[in-house]
Amino acid sequence: MITEFRLPDLGEGLPEAEIVQWHVSEGDTVTLNQTIAEVETAKAIVEIPSPYAGTVQGLHAAAGDVVEVGSPLVSFAVEGADAGTAAPAGHAPAESRAAESAETAIGAADRPAQSRADVPPPHLAERRVADDLRTTAPEAGASGRATPNLVGYGAAPTSGSRPRRRARGAAPVTLDTDHAVREAAPHDIVRTGPIDLPVERPRSTPPVRKLAKDHGIDLVLVAAAHPGETITRAHVEEYIARVTAAHPAPSAAPASVPAPPTGDRITRTPIRGVRKHTAAAMVQSAFTAPHATTFLTLDVTATTELLASLKIDRALDGHRIGLLAIVAKAVCLALGRTPALNAKWDEAAGEIVEHHYVNLGIAAATDRGLVVPVIADADALDLVDLADAIADLAATARAGRTAPAAMTGGTFSITNVGVFGVDAGTPILNPGEAGILAVGALRRTPWEHHGEIALRDVLTLSLSFDHRLVDGAEAARFLTDVAGVLREPGRAMLLR
Numbered sequence: 001m002i003t004e005f006r007l008p009d010l011g012e013g014l015p016e017a018e019i020v021q022w023h024v025s026e027g028d029t030v031t032l033n034q035t036i037a038e039v040e041t042a043k044a045i046v047e048i049p050s051p052y053a054g055t056v057q058g059l060h061a062a063a064g065d066v067v068e069v070g071s072p073l074v075s076f077a078v079e080g081a082d083a084g085t086a087a088p089a090g091h092a093p094a095e096s097r098a099a100e101s102a103e104t105a106i107g108a109a110d111r112p113a114q115s116r117a118d119v120p121p122p123h124l125a126e127r128r129v130a131d132d133l134r135t136t137a138p139e140a141g142a143s144g145r146a147t148p149n150l151v152g153y154g155a156a157p158t159s160g161s162r163p164r165r166r167a168r169g170a171a172p173v174t175l176d177t178d179h180a181v182r183e184a185a186p187h188d189i190v191r192t193g194p195i196d197l198p199v200e201r202p203r204s205t206p207p208v209r210k211l212a213k214d215h216g217i218d219l220v221l222v223a224a225a226h227p228g229e230t231i232t233r234a235h236v237e238e239y240i241a242r243v244t245a246a247h248p249a250p251s252a253a254p255a256s257v258p259a260p261p262t263g264d265r266i267t268r269t270p271i272r273g274v275r276k277h278t279a280a281a282m283v284q285s286a287f288t289a290p291h292a293t294t295f296l297t298l299d300v301t302a303t304t305e306l307l308a309s310l311k312i313d314r315a316l317d318g319h320r321i322g323l324l325a326i327v328a329k330a331v332c333l334a335l336g337r338t339p340a341l342n343a344k345w346d347e348a349a350g351e352i353v354e355h356h357y358v359n360l361g362i363a364a365a366t367d368r369g370l371v372v373p374v375i376a377d378a379d380a381l382d383l384v385d386l387a388d389a390i391a392d393l394a395a396t397a398r399a400g401r402t403a404p405a406a407m408t409g410g411t412f413s414i415t416n417v418g419v420f421g422v423d424a425g426t427p428i429l430n431p432g433e434a435g436i437l438a439v440g441a442l443r444r445t446p447w448e449h450h451g452e453i454a455l456r457d458v459l460t461l462s463l464s465f466d467h468r469l470v471d472g473a474e475a476a477r478f479l480t481d482v483a484g485v486l487r488e489p490g491r492a493m494l495l496r
Contacts, residue, residue, distance in 0.1 A: 361413035
């Protein structure tokens with residue numbers, strides 16, 4: 001029988017994903033949990049495992065298409081009378097890579113609230129997810145038929161038709177505009193006030209949506225003439241012809257108006273994925289929290305000497321402890337003395353939420369944009385474990401495999417702008433956090449030392465903070481505490 005698989009909820013409430021590449025083609029035979037596609041969400045690249053063992057009958061989207069959650073993704077021909085009995089989950093191959101994709105798909109919103117002690121370290125969480133996916137059996141649906149339910153993807157839809165979604169926050173509107181006027185309106189019309197168009201998004205396929213987008217057409221206008229129907233390519237082409245006939249383009253542009261640049265003179269890149277998510281988060285933060293930034297330049301020669309000694313310490317073979325790890329340890333220690341910087345402003349509840357743990361975000365620049373993976377309970381790690389965690393998350397971020405859940409729940413962040421040769425900056429807070437520390441470039445600089453001028457290792461720390469939660473004195477005290485550790489780190493930095 002033919003079974004349709006829809007794009008599952010990939011966690012964190014992300015409404016859509018872009019097809020990066022297909023690992024299967026029509027006619028291919030697939031096994032349960034075999035990777036069939038890679039998709040890119042606003043936060044990470046996710047591998048989609050097959051929920052069935054069978055034959056691929058059709059792919060409903062092409063590489064580069066943006067697919068909404070719940071839309072058809074791929075159709076399978078599954079042997080037997082019941083799709084759910086085609087391949088039990090226990091028959092998943094040992095080499096299946098589905099565990100990794102499930103780990104990327106699980107969002108914090110899909111898991112019940114846990115106490116701090118119940119949250120496992122990221123590497124243990126990955127192993128648990130892998131075990132869960134390989135041992136999860138299909139669940140029986142309402143009809144008694146077993147329906148595959150991928151771990152972290154939520155329940156599979158039970159309706160055979162695609163649900164129509166009402167625009168967020170939209171209320172039913174009054175049809176007080178002449179339908180014929182709206183139907184004949186130019187495609188770039190600016191709609192204001194009550195309209196007589198459907199308030200639910202029109203149903204269509206990805207190629208049809210792309211055709212409409214390429215011509216600057218709102219599918220809502222096309223759907224006005226075809227209520228309740230699935231919009232097809234013919235409907236869009238008919239609308240284009242009607243609008244073109246009603247509003248012919250001028251024969252020539254005025255000589256005084258230069259033609260817009262085209263061809264190789266410009267490059268247009270769709271705003272998608274990580275960059276789109278980062279832009280939205282930064283705008284929200286910049287226009288919600290009143291930012292303030294303070295700076296401190298200091299001599300960290302003692303820290304660089306400590307790092308040099310750690311490199312030749314045989315007990316630390318296999319561990320790469322760098323300046324960022326010591327800064328992270330210093331931040332964890334200083335936050336214990338300045339809890340206001342480890343707090344959250346909860347506008348909805350009218351409360352200040354103070355955290356008694358440190359989930360430390362480390363900003364990482366990747367080819368896909370800026371991501372900020374989080375080290376859970378960083379304050380409970382010693383220097384070696386903290387350095388290992390930073391190395392692991394950096395490697396995962398560069399590979400584009402950071403899970404959406406690994407970029408949530410942060411309480412304070414660090415960004416290392418010094419790796420780009422930058423001395424200082426005014427970083428923007430991650431939404432929901434009270435502070436972010438930028439670490440500048442390490443420079444060999446003439447500096448006063450014991451009453452004389454000497455070449456010393458110097459860097460600048462830049463602290464941006466939410467002025468609703470933190471005042472200038474608290475910010476200065478925090479920076480002073482961090483600087484104190486960097487000036488005289490001592491061997492005690494290796495202790496918890």
